[in-house]
Amino acid sequence: AQSVAQPEDQVNVAEGNPLTVKCTYSVSGNPYLFWYVQYPNRGLQFLLKYITGDNLVKGSYGFEAEFNKSQTSFHLKKPSALVSDSALYFCAVRDAGTASKLTFGTGTRLQVTL
Amino acid sequence: NAGVTQTPKFRVLKTGQSMTLLCAQDMNHEYMYWYRQDPGMGLRLIHYSVGEGTTAKGEVPDGYNVSRLKKQNFLLGLESAAPSQTSVYFCASSDQGAQPQHFGDGTRLSIL
Numbered sequence: 764a765q766s767v768a769q770p771e772d773q774v775n776v777a778e779g780n781p782l783t784v785k786c787t788y789s790v791s792g793n794p795y796l797f798w799y800v801q802y803p804n805r806g807l808q809f810l811l812k813y814i815t816g817d818n819l820v821k822g823s824y825g826f827e828a829e830f831n832k833s834q835t836s837f838h839l840k841k842p843s844a845l846v847s848d849s850a851l852y853f854c855a856v857r858d859a860g861t862a863s864k865l866t867f868g869t870g871t872r873l874q875v876t877l
Numbered sequence: 878n879a880g881v882t883q884t885p886k887f888r889v890l891k892t893g894q895s896m897t898l899l900c901a902q903d904m905n906h907e908y909m910y911w912y913r914q915d916p917g918m919g920l921r922l923i924h925y926s927v928g929e930g931t932t933a934k935g936e937v938p939d940g941y942n943v944s945r946l947k948k949q950n951f952l953l954g955l956e957s958a959a960p961s962q963t964s965v966y967f968c969a970s971s972d973q974g975a976q977p978q979h980f981g982d983g984t985r986l987s988i989l
Binding site: 772795797799804805806807808809812814853859864865867868869870 | 881910917918919920921922925935967969975977978979980981982983
């Protein structure tokens with residue numbers, strides 16, 4: 764069975780500082796990995812994905828994520844946080860070799876303060 | 878660009894009542910999904926569809942039924958609502974393969 768772990772319920776960062784939101788995964792085969800963001804009273808919005816190729820993936824709003832196969836991780840990063848980045852972030856995984864559906868993590872709330 | 882539209886946005890039901898949540902997408906996507914979001918539990922897949930006329934069970938299907946009579950619409954039904962079904966329900970759609978899912982803004986359902 765596939766699974767995703769987001770070990771931090773909340774991450775607090777000062778504006779202008781770098782941010783990292785952690786995600787580790789477990790699948791039988793090769794993973795497809797995704798990050799989504801959710802603002803209050805809205806649906807999830809796609810940020811970026813890793814399918815294959817370069818381990819560093821760049822996405823929307825200046826976010827990027829690094830795929831690390833040996834550590835089975837896909838951490839979300841941004842060099843300089845903005846107050847407007849405050850939201851709920853979800854990591855998701857599916858097994859590339861099967862017809863499995865996406866499995867989501869429990870979410871990490873990012874709070875960026877001035 | 879409408880994307881994925883969910884109706885209604887809010888609803889309060891009494892235990893035992895029935896209702897249908899409607900999801901409509903205008904992106905010609907083959908795949909459609911219904912999730913529920915509960916605090917601390919992320920999103921859990923209720924049912925999904927891989928094309929018009931098809932449906933399949935997800936992780937938490939009990940108490941729900943779905944239908945996909947038209948490609949653009951995916952309906953979620955609660956035949957006899959229970960307080961445990963109080964949640965925020967999200968519909969999503971996607972193309973095949975590794976394409977990302979597009980989400981609606983959710984239906985907030987309370988069952989008293």
